[in-house]
Each structure stands twice: as structure tokens, then as C-alpha cells.
Amino acid sequence: MSNWRLLLTRPAEDCAVLAQTLGVRGVVSHCMPLLAIEALDETPEQRSAFAELQRYCAVIVVSKPAARIGLRLLKQSAAPTADLPWFSVGAATAAVLGEHGLRVYFPDSGDDSEALLALPALHRAIAAASAPRVLILRGEGGREFLAERLRGQGVTVDYLPLYRRILPQYAAGELNRRVLAERLNGLVVSSGQGFEHLLQLAGDDWPALARLPLFVPSPRVAEQARNAGAEIVVDCRGASAAALQAALEQFPAAAL
Structure with missing residues (x-):
């Protein structure tokens, strides 16, 4: 059983599929789509x-x-x-x-x-x-x-x-409330625009959220996140479920 509890931010349909795939591997996740098509x-x-x-x-x-x-x-x-x-x-x-x-x-x-x-x-x-x-x-x-x-x-x-x-509509502070309520200890974005929306929705809560490990799909998005103040950035070298799973195995979460 993994100790990761992840916030997934893909569009709703893809988010649900990824959550199911991770669940089979014992990874707990919470879907909060930050991209709508x-x-x-x-x-x-x-x-x-x-x-x-x-x-x-x-x-x-x-x-x-x-x-x-x-x-x-x-x-x-x-x-x-x-x-x-x-x-x-x-x-x-x-x-x-x-x-x-x-x-x-x-x-x-x-x-x-x-x-x-x-x-x-x-x-x-x-x-x-x-x-x-x-x-x-x-x-x-x-x-x-x-x-x-x-x-x-x-x-x-x-x-x-x-x-x-587009960024779906959420109430101010909703992102941080979900992270705290679900006891999430990692964030996942699948694109540069996904990270931009994460940053936008985080608002004043970003300094606290920036301390959580952030899983990104490429060196370009990793640099984007670090420049914005993200403290722990893990480059999965791909946006697929397999790439994320490999990164989770190489970067195990501390016990909650």
C-alpha cells in the first residue's frame, strides 16, 4: 500500500480513469479537474x-x-x-x-x-x-x-x-480546503496550462501548497513550477499513468 494521497487535476473523464488505475496500485487520490475541454x-x-x-x-x-x-x-x-x-x-x-x-x-x-x-x-x-x-x-x-x-x-x-x-469554476480557497480535508500529500499536473490553473486557483494559499511534492510531465513544466516557487518538483518524464506510477515508486511518500 502506497502512502501517497494525490490531488489529480486532469479533465474529468481522464481524471477518473487515472484515479482508478492508481487505486489498483494502492494509491489514494482525489479528483479536482483544473482543465475543462x-x-x-x-x-x-x-x-x-x-x-x-x-x-x-x-x-x-x-x-x-x-x-x-x-x-x-x-x-x-x-x-x-x-x-x-x-x-x-x-x-x-x-x-x-x-x-x-x-x-x-x-x-x-x-x-x-x-x-x-x-x-x-x-x-x-x-x-x-x-x-x-x-x-x-x-x-x-x-x-x-x-x-x-x-x-x-x-x-x-x-x-x-x-x-x-478552460478553468472550471471553484470557490475561493476550495483547492486548499480539499487538500486539507482529504489529507493529500502530493499534487499532480499533466501540462503547463494545468499548472497555470493550479497556481491561479491556489491564490493566497500557494505558499503552503508549494511545499507539497508536485508531479509534472516534463522538464519544461518542472522549470515552470520551480520558477513559481514549488519546492519539491518530480519530473515524471511523461504524462501517462505509467510514467506517474514509475515516479511514485522512485519517490516514495513518507508515512502519514
Whole structure:
């Protein structure tokens, strides 16, 4: 039995799945989604991108929400996809795409853009095209790292925003109240925006919450958290349940 009692902050559906997975391993958790997914209104740009998928040598999908919304648009467009390689940052997003028969590649280790860019399959897809063009399905805003690196290789990159992430409404002080009431001794965020929302909701309680171990998915988010004053930051090197479980095993909690 683990001594960890964790606050999980993913969107509600993903949070529940993660809590169940951790529960099997004896980890107690409490779900408080700090990200809610709101699909953007369908646009002519979206319809055009899916109707003309043959323009692209690869499609990169950065998250499960992007995969789910993208698949709906793909079904509406009836565009041919047999020869088109799809890429995702992590295994969970790849699983969503793979369930619909798409040819998906993702990094075996590391759920981040850096690991994705190192994939041989992505290099092959780009090299095989005379004028490589890549479509990236993502949320509103987000990092420019992928596009910058690909453009540096002579690739034309089109972004297609499909959704926005918003902070659900909570009363002031609710975050700290839950941490205390549930006797939580660790916090988990799955993205940089998730951490921003954690910081925003914590408000004046952040100095106390910053003393709790904080589990993050990447070096980038780890640096973001440390710069904000988080005292104990554990980089899970991935946002998957397996990555979190491995980090929990390597960083055992003290007995409560």
C-alpha cells in the first residue's frame, strides 16, 4: 500500500480513469479537474483541412481532445487516410487514433514534443515528400516548439485549433480546503496550462501548497513550477499513468 494521497487535476473523464488505475496500485487520490475541454465552433478552415488531407505528408495530434474532435471531423469529411501517417506525443492519444484504424506512430519513451521529433517514422515521412507539409491538431494557443523545429527543417506547418482549455469554476480557497480535508500529500499536473490553473486557483494559499511534492510531465513544466516557487518538483518524464506510477515508486511518500 502506497502512502501517497494525490490531488489529480486532469479533465474529468481522464481524471477518473487515472484515479482508478492508481487505486489498483494502492494509491489514494482525489479528483479536482483544473482543465475543462471546450470544443471550438466548427469553421470552414477545419472543414477545408480535413477535406484536403492529401496535401500533408503527416498529421500530428498533440492530445486526446484533439484526437477525439479530429476524428469526428475526419468522419464527416470522408477523406482517404490509408497512406497518411499520423503521429502523437503519447501512447494514450495514439490509442484513441488507433481505435479508428489510423496508422499511428508515437515515442516509446517520453511524452513530449522532443521525443516525437526524434521519431524515425516522422523523419521518413518528411524526407519522402518533395514539398513536406505537416498538419498539427491541437488546442487554442499552445507551444510553438514543434512548428519551429519542423520549419527549421524546411517543412510547411499548418496549425488547426480544435478546442480550448478552460478553468472550471471553484470557490475561493476550495483547492486548499480539499487538500486539507482529504489529507493529500502530493499534487499532480499533466501540462503547463494545468499548472497555470493550479497556481491561479491556489491564490493566497500557494505558499503552503508549494511545499507539497508536485508531479509534472516534463522538464519544461518542472522549470515552470520551480520558477513559481514549488519546492519539491518530480519530473515524471511523461504524462501517462505509467510514467506517474514509475515516479511514485522512485519517490516514495513518507508515512502519514
